Amino acid sequence: MSTLLQDKKKQIAAMVALGIFLLVLPFLAGMLGQAWVRILNITLLYVMLALGLNVVVGVAGLLDLGYVAFYAVGAYTWALLASNHFNLHYPFWVLLPLGAFLAALAGLMLGAPVLKLRGDYLAIVTLGFGEIVRIMMNNLDKFTLPGSDHVYNLTNGPRGITGIDGLTFFGFKLRSGLEVFGLPITGLQLYYFVFLALTCLCIWGVYNMQHSRLGRAWQALREDEIAAKAMGINVRNIKLAAFSFGALTGGLAGGLFAAMQGFVSPESFGLLESVMILAMVVLGGMGHIPGVILGAVLLSAMPEVIRYAADENMQEKVFGFVLIAPEVLRNLIFSLAMILIMLYKPRGLWPSPERK
């Protein structure tokens, strides 16, 4: 009994320590440069994305290789409705829910025709869906409707959309930064806190989803679709729910991405991005929230750290010349790490304890 209580105390102490660390982190990173704060923010977005995909792949067992499409839907919803492209400037409390809703709708649209497909057939169709969305973003800058010659420009094509509004609370623009008791907080650091709060919300939401009736139904589906059906689970509905819930999270992250970057283009939403998010889920430990977060942090932060650590200056100092372009070195180490982690930890770095 007393050890249980002590364990509980230890847990709480660890949580508090982690909380303080997360709150101080952007300032530590800020000392190294704002680029590092941006990396932190991107990492948080990836955590959200990985959590969303985890519901689809890790919990419900549906292999989705086009997840980034939902991220794109969220990002473009924000970009189109909060920029000079259409001269629309809606506030965040309209755009974030709208982006998430539209992404969830896209999830339903993807889910409906592929309900009958299994395993790898599902993978290729979702992959195709992701590519379709990307190609549309690239080409919907010059389309005409039947019956008229007017050329419409919806997405501005490969050039992307620039000058996107950032987050604004009651007229206060987050990008402009803030000074609290003489302590300057940059815009990116403010974004960090917003992202952190929303990431916590996502963790809470995904955790509760996973342990709800629906979550258990998803796990039954993952383990054995036929048996799940026999147990009276409506497989069609819960599959659609998995797709749209995962998409919802992706859409939310997409809107935040557009708000922070101020720029979106189709290039950010390629197949490699989907694959990367999937790798985060699998490397971390499918279906296990702490593992997935670890995977996301590792895979999104590691390449950036390598890039900075192995930049031209550093290589000049060590070798006297630039041996390998940092970009190539980054991808080289990154891909090797992916292979090695899987070879030595096939179930992920931090798999859920009850799964065998």
Add this chain to the structure above:
Amino acid sequence: MSMDVLLQQIANGLVVGSVYALVALGYTMVYGILQLINFAHGEIVMIGALTALVTANGLLSAGLPSVLALIISIFVAMVVCAISGVLIERIAYRPLRNAPRLAPLITAIGVSILLQQIAILVFGRNYFSFPELIDKTPIQIGAITVTMNEIVIVVTSVALMAGLIWLVHRTKIGTAMRATAENQKVAGLMGIDINKIIGITFAIGSALGAVAGVMVASNYGQAHYYMGFMLGLKAFTAAVMGGIGNLWGAMIGGLILGLVENVGLIFVRGDYKDIFAFIVLVAVLIFRPQGLVGEKVAERA
């Protein structure tokens, strides 16, 4: 006029489709035996093309006639790719044969990125022009225009596919391959060396990929480190459309995808070509979830 355009696009589609089919065979053979999407196969095709390019340039500058240079460089590319394929299987896939299903998929993606980076290190990010080893002057056959290069591509792929079908259905190795695909454990009990058969499968698939790589490079006259990506994606789409794991499916899927893309160009703008391929895929899978010629797998609880 429009009939001529249609015929011409069908001819183009056959050329592209036969390349897709060859690459799709590599995907489908590996999938048939290991139930693994070998993501690195597209990069094998790229390695084949770049190896052949280097070899051919070397041989041409040594003064060899272009036909000889072509044959030798294809052979070298096949050997290099077969060895890479076997090595990849040995290092990245074999240790994970009993691991959760997504683990080898992630290593496959890792290998794919790794091979691209190695190609950048060795060759750089440039587009290399591929030497014109086969005559490319247009030949007029009725209403359509083709080149000798294109004819050679189609004939070679048909020959290779026929050879593969013969190998798989008429030889001892082929029987062993089919047995392994059916049930690895039982095949092992029947005295089949599973690891050897899987190795051979990778070697054959990769060698076919190498030939496809040379075909693409010679057809478009260029090769670069990223050329395997889209080609691999299309070929995999073709394999799934035909019914993955099925040799005939890969061939039919490849040809249909090539035809659909090129005939589709008559109706939609070129920018949307890739969408067209995926929409056809989705349409096919909605009506035949197991692919065009795939067998319906009984649902097991």
